Amino acid sequence: xxxxxxxxxxxxxxxxxxxxxxxxxxxxxxxxxxxxxxxxxxxxxxxxxxxxxxxxxxxxxxxxxxxxxxxxxxxxxxxxxxxxxxxxxxxxxxxxxxxxxxxxxxxxxxxxxxxxxxxxxxxxxxxxxx
Numbered sequence: 001x002x003x004x005x006x007x008x009x010x011x012x013x014x015x016x017x018x019x020x021x022x023x024x025x026x027x028x029x030x031x032x033x034x035x036x037x038x039x040x041x042x043x044x045x046x047x048x049x050x051x052x053x054x055x056x057x058x059x060x061x062x063x064x065x066x067x068x069x070x071x072x073x074x075x076x077x078x079x080x081x082x083x084x085x086x087x088x089x090x091x092x093x094x095x096x097x098x099x100x101x102x103x104x105x106x107x108x109x110x111x112x113x114x115x116x117x118x119x120x121x122x123x124x125x126x127x128x129x130x
Contacts, residue, residue: 041130
């Protein structure tokens, strides 16, 4: 599912409440226009969150969602490294952070089939968080 990650990828903790609201509401509106589905989760850029960010997210109908496993795919490691990182850190109810924008994501895309197969072979199931 497509969720909310902000409009400009700003660090939410540095913005005013008005700025936070603008980042979240603008994104919700556009995602809803494009997909027909309103986001229910907000993943703050850089994981930068606070009680205030959570409150503004709730005011926008969003739950804050962070991650447990960051294979640092944004640094463009080899696909095998991405898979190994996730495999070594997998645990029940873990949320894996992967990127689909912000540069060349060929290695992330190449790693996905192996990530899915590896985690399934380890007995994990996938579910939509929001």
